[in-house]
Amino acid sequence: MKVLLVDDDYLALEGLCQMLRWENFGGELAGCATDGIEAVSIIEGTLPDVVISDIKMPRMDGINLASWLHHNHREIRIILLSGHSEFEYAQKALQYRVTDYILKPITRQKIAELENRLAKINCELQAKNEVRRLAADDALRDQLLAALRKGDAGELSKLMLSGDISSALLQDSDGTLGATILNYVFDYQNEIGKDKPNLTELKKASIENYWSLRSPKERIDYLFTCCQNLMAYSENQKGEYEQPIAAHCIQVIQEHFSDPSFNISQLADMVNLSLPYLSTVFKQVTGQTISSYLSQQRLLHSQNLLQDISIPIRDVCTRSGYEDPHYFARFFKKQTGMTPSEYRNLYSSRPLS
Numbered sequence: 001m002k003v004l005l006v007d008d009d010y011l012a013l014e015g016l017c018q019m020l021r022w023e024n025f026g027g028e029l030a031g032c033a034t035d036g037i038e039a040v041s042i043i044e045g046t047l048p049d050v051v052i053s054d055i056k057m058p059r060m061d062g063i064n065l066a067s068w069l070h071h072n073h074r075e076i077r078i079i080l081l082s083g084h085s086e087f088e089y090a091q092k093a094l095q096y097r098v099t100d101y102i103l104k105p106i107t108r109q110k111i112a113e114l115e116n117r118l119a120k121i122n123c124e125l126q127a128k129n130e131v132r133r134l135a136a137d138d139a140l141r142d143q144l145l146a147a148l149r150k151g152d153a154g155e156l157s158k159l160m161l162s163g164d165i166s167s168a169l170l171q172d173s174d175g176t177l178g179a180t181i182l183n184y185v186f187d188y189q190n191e192i193g194k195d196k197p198n199l200t201e202l203k204k205a206s207i208e209n210y211w212s213l214r215s216p217k218e219r220i221d222y223l224f225t226c227c228q229n230l231m232a233y234s235e236n237q238k239g240e241y242e243q244p245i246a247a248h249c250i251q252v253i254q255e256h257f258s259d260p261s262f263n264i265s266q267l268a269d270m271v272n273l274s275l276p277y278l279s280t281v282f283k284q285v286t287g288q289t290i291s292s293y294l295s296q297q298r299l300l301h302s303q304n305l306l307q308d309i310s311i312p313i314r315d316v317c318t319r320s321g322y323e324d325p326h327y328f329a330r331f332f333k334k335q336t337g338m339t340p341s342e343y344r345n346l347y348s349s350r351p352l353s
Contacts, residue, residue, distance in 0.1 A: 001122045140181075
């Protein structure tokens with residue numbers, strides 16, 4: 001945690017720097033300034049986490065510095081040092097979200113109080129950093145969507161109530177992580193086709209509902225309930241939708257597998273479903289992956305074509321959906337134990353029935 005010290009009294013500045021036990025609150029000195037103007041220059045260059053500033057200074061005093069921070073860097077905390085005679089004046093800075101006041105003279109006891117306050121700020125900053133990290137973590141999205149797709153309530157509960165996630169949600173005062181999780185939930189709603197016409201409005205209303213909840217516990221319960229309700233809906237619809245989806249996929253594959261440019265991403269686009277959801281449904285219905293089914297159909301077709309000796313092997317390759325003849329030969333041998341030529345010779349050597 002970076003701390004900037006600001007005071008026009010150089011001795012006071014030096015004394016504060018020496019008296020603070022930086023290791024007690026995980027702090028490091030970002031710099032020292034003798035007035036607000038100099039402080040602004042340092043802030044723009046180093047972006048400290050906390051500014052500790054005297055109130056009475058030339059050019060730009062502590063109140064004006066607090067105002068500048070409020071309008072330009074709200075995330076930076078400011079603690080003001082003030083004398084008794086300045087305290088009423090210092091209260092004007094309440095509108096600028098001043099973190100705390102320390103009354104002069106600065107004694108060892110007040111230094112200890114300041115260190116305790118800085119330690120709390122450091123904990124809050126670390127918690128916010130963890131919230132940001134998780135909100136940007138693709139692994140969290142993948143884990144949540146995987147649990148939803150499998151309909152695994154146990155895995156969902158383990159994920160949502162895990163130490164990292166639940167602790168971050170408890171500290172998620174801005175609702176950043178919670179809103180991110182809700183976005184993932186609505187990604188899944190879009191995958192399974194639920195409420196597609198109203199999805200944007202539903203998402204907006206859900207996030208507003210989440211932000212309106214006051215306690216972190218209520219927010220966590222709300223997120224968990226949203227996920228459970230969606231899993232229950234998906235489970236109820238499986239019998240109605242999954243068989244037709246898989247059947248439609250098989251039909252599209254049969255129509256396009258001979259095209260070398262056709263792949264499973266194109267298949268997902270053609271059936272208007274996300275690839276992860278489509279893969280899960282196809283595997284549940286057929287017992288195999290889309291890729292393996294596509295490869296199987298191409299291989300079977302190539303075997304049929306090879307039985308016609310009038311078709312050159314290069315044409316067999318392209319007409320079976322393989323772009324590279326060398327890859328086709330390697331894949332064919334791996335699957336059948338024979339090269340395409342050996343397979344053709346074996347077939348052509350059989351007696352006619």
